Amino acid sequence: LAVGVALLTLGASGALDPLTLGVIAGGVVVGGGAGAVIANRVPMTAMPQLVAAFHSLVGLAACLVAVGAVYAPDAFGITTAAGGIKTLSIVELSLGVAIGAITFTGSVIAFAKLDGRMSGAPILLPARHLINI
Known part of the structure; x- marks a missing residue:
């Protein structure tokens, strides 16, 4: 949640260009998804x-x-x-x-x-x- 808020704030302020923001968001989604899948499979x-x-x-x-x-x-x-x-x-x-x-x-x-x-x-x-x- 905090990372999402930080990304939205940076994107809205114009501190990051859209491509960089997209790469960061993509990394968060892929990494978070992989972590969630792994965590759900582990007892x-x-x-x-x-x-x-x-x-x-x-x-x-x-x-x-x-x-x-x-x-x-x-x-x-x-x-x-x-x-x-x-x-x-x-x-x-x-x-x-x-x-x-x-x-x-x-x-x-x-x-x-x-x-x-x-x-x-x-x-x-x-x-x-x-x-x-």
Whole structure:
């Protein structure tokens, strides 16, 4: 509902051209439809695994957006007059990749543990005490 209101507001204000608005709306409809179909097919007892799987996609999306911004900074409006990427944007992109990668990895591990594909026991590294120092 909130996404629909935001799209209608942006469309009415003229902030987005109709093609861009159509692409965004199409993505919301396709993604929402796919998510609804998947959610209806999954039993309630498997809902935690589904949430972990969907959450991993959020982390992956954050990484891909940051990578896309690095490869096409002009499209994101983050270039300086000299043609480089703004310092603040580099910090934001770095944080986006780091947090997105941690979210993706953690959610995949959570899915595997919840689904019984991975042991619930902690993973202990041989030199973990040296690493922590």
